Amino acid sequence: MRFDCTEEQDLLRETARNFVDQVCPPEQAKKWDDEHHYPPELVEGFAQLGWLGLALPESVGGGGGTAVELAIIGEELGRASLDVAQTYALTLMAALVVERHGTAEMRDELLPLIMAGRRRLSIGMSEPDAGSDIAALRTTAIRDGDSFVVNGQKTWCTGAGLPGTDILAYVRTSVGGKKHDGLSALLVDPSANGVELRKIPTLARHILGTYEVFLSDVRVSAGRLVGPLDGGWDVMLGGIDVERVLISGGYVGAAQATLDEALDHAKTRRQFGRPVGEFQALTHAFADLQTEIDAARLLVYRAAWLHSVGQPCGPEASMAKLTGSETYEAAARLGMQVCAGMGFSTESTMSFRWRESIVAPISGGTSQIQRNAIARSMGLRGY
Ligand SMILES: Cc1cc2nc3c(=O)[nH]c(=O)nc-3n(C[C@H](O)[C@H](O)[C@H](O)COP(=O)(O)OP(=O)(O)OC[C@H]3O[C@@H](n4cnc5c(N)ncnc54)[C@H](O)[C@@H]3O)c2cc1C
Structure with missing residues (x-):
């Protein structure tokens, strides 16, 4: 069993991380959210990096990438915010639907525009x-x-x-x-x-x-x-696994960034003469959360890898979605408790993480629906 990435995948992660630092750090993502602003530079950036065609076959001008690369991008964009990762996912999923199911005329018309970031679904x-x-x-x-x-x-x-x-x-x-x-x-x-x-x-x-x-x-x-x-119905379900993998990468990135922000606070905020992170009540909560995030990350990359080698991965993608989304919500909840009064201010990025984390176990199929799907794969009747 191998857990390493190829050189190209490491480079992709580094590029995505730099992109987030330069174009959409969490404070910027929060500002856009507060102002209800759709920043054209975000999608233009995705297009310039070739990410909007990444999952398309090379025969239509795409990058021939796999679900593993999508999960890497999703994870890095999730560090900015879930909405930023979703902005990428929405356009990318559109490209996949048109490529798989569109008429030749539709593909000729739409795919170049989607890859250039000028059309979306x-x-x-x-x-x-x-x-x-x-x-x-x-x-x-x-x-x-x-x-x-x-x-x-x-x-x-x-x-x-x-x-x-x-x-x-x-x-x-x-x-x-x-x-x-x-x-x-x-x-x-x-x-x-x-x-x-x-x-x-x-x-x-x-x-x-x-x-x-x-x-x-x-x-x-x-x-x-x-x-x-x-x-x-088949069109609807056709891309559902890869979509779950990509957005679950986003949940994991968002959860990790949330934990990192809470840790920074816990290491610098002093009460009773010491950093609050030294109190065992918080230390163990941080250790548990990091363990859950790592478990969620492994589920995402397992599903991504299965998809990339053409294996069925429905239950595995559901497990990644279920665990990733609930872990993000748990991270934001802990982050609010650790940042305490400072987190409750709507000026804090933690309050933004908390607001957006709530929808993770709802949109794209609720946690209950993921559990039903997993149960069905175990021979149980999940409605
Ligand atoms: C921010 C946001 C963005 C969205 N974007 C899109 C989009 O772009 N396109 C789109 O089509 N939809 C979108 N949705 C809709 C989303 O997919 C639905 O909200 C989601 O599938 C749940 O449906 P519902 O809200 O009607 O809840 P309901 O289906 O009414 O569920 C209510 C509760 O009952 C539970 N429940 C329902 N059925 C079962 C069952 N069989 N077993 C156990 N529990 C069950 C649910 O888990 C939930 O807790 C979005 C939703 C949100 C909030």
Whole structure:
């Protein structure tokens, strides 16, 4: 068993670390979040480094990278903030969906723009009555000549209001069979007639923002169908493992940075004549947390490695998502207790970590849903 990286992977990590130091250190990520600001320089930076095409095959101008490289980038960007890592993941996942399932015309049109950071997709799965039970979605698309007519409502569409964004909306194109059947994926232009967006006020994730999308008699050309008609469930699940690996790298990086910040504070803040980190109540909490972070990191790279060698890794990716997200939340909770009054000030980066960590075990499939998936792989009936 080997735990080392290749020279190229070490270099990638160093480059990503320098990028975070120069472009988006945590204080800067917090400022963008406080100001609800989407910084174009972030995605431009990803594009210049070739990261937006990294997971695409070389035949379409991509870098031919694997889930291991994505996890490395996710981990380093997570040190800045989860939202920064998510900004990368969102565009990258879009590239993968278009590359895997798009028509030749769609790929020619969109992939160069996505790799250049000028186009992105927002994922429109969730609806007001379809969250964890995503196959219960009800937005309809009825074929009419060369178009589909779409009616319904999407919610939590991350980044749907950003410039150059299409919504990859999952819709019901036929009824009558199992609920997973009859779904299709359509690219919806948010500026089309009949589309309305409303930004949802949230505790964090303010760089990308997340939106309700109201769809009323929206005409979408049949050429914007992504993947087969009624084959949307497979499109939805197609990239889910690699997405979980990438974002779980983000959780681990965010958890480690949070612990490092809390440690800095504990080593310098003195009470009762000594640094507070010397009190055993805190020392053991730090030791436990570092152990949990290291365990989460190993789960991420195990899933990444399995994916990179073409092995199935569904349960392993779920374990990485479950442990990574809950460890980030635990790190931020401990960080708040260690920084105490200073952390409670909304000027502190710790308060920002705490706000954004809460969503980690919710978005991208909740912890309960990950546990169900892991239980199913053990022959148990996880609903
Ligand atoms: C910031 C943010 C960004 C998001 N971005 C996107 C996006 O870009 N695109 C998109 O489509 N969606 C997005 N989502 C939606 C996200 O995927 C859902 O919030 C998530 O899947 C949970 O759905 P829900 O919030 O409706 O909770 P519910 O499904 O209503 O769940 C409520 C509670 O019940 C539990 N529960 C539900 N079913 C089960 C079960 N079978 N077994 C055990 N427990 C269960 C859940 O774990 C949870 O604790 C985002 C959400 C947030 C908060």
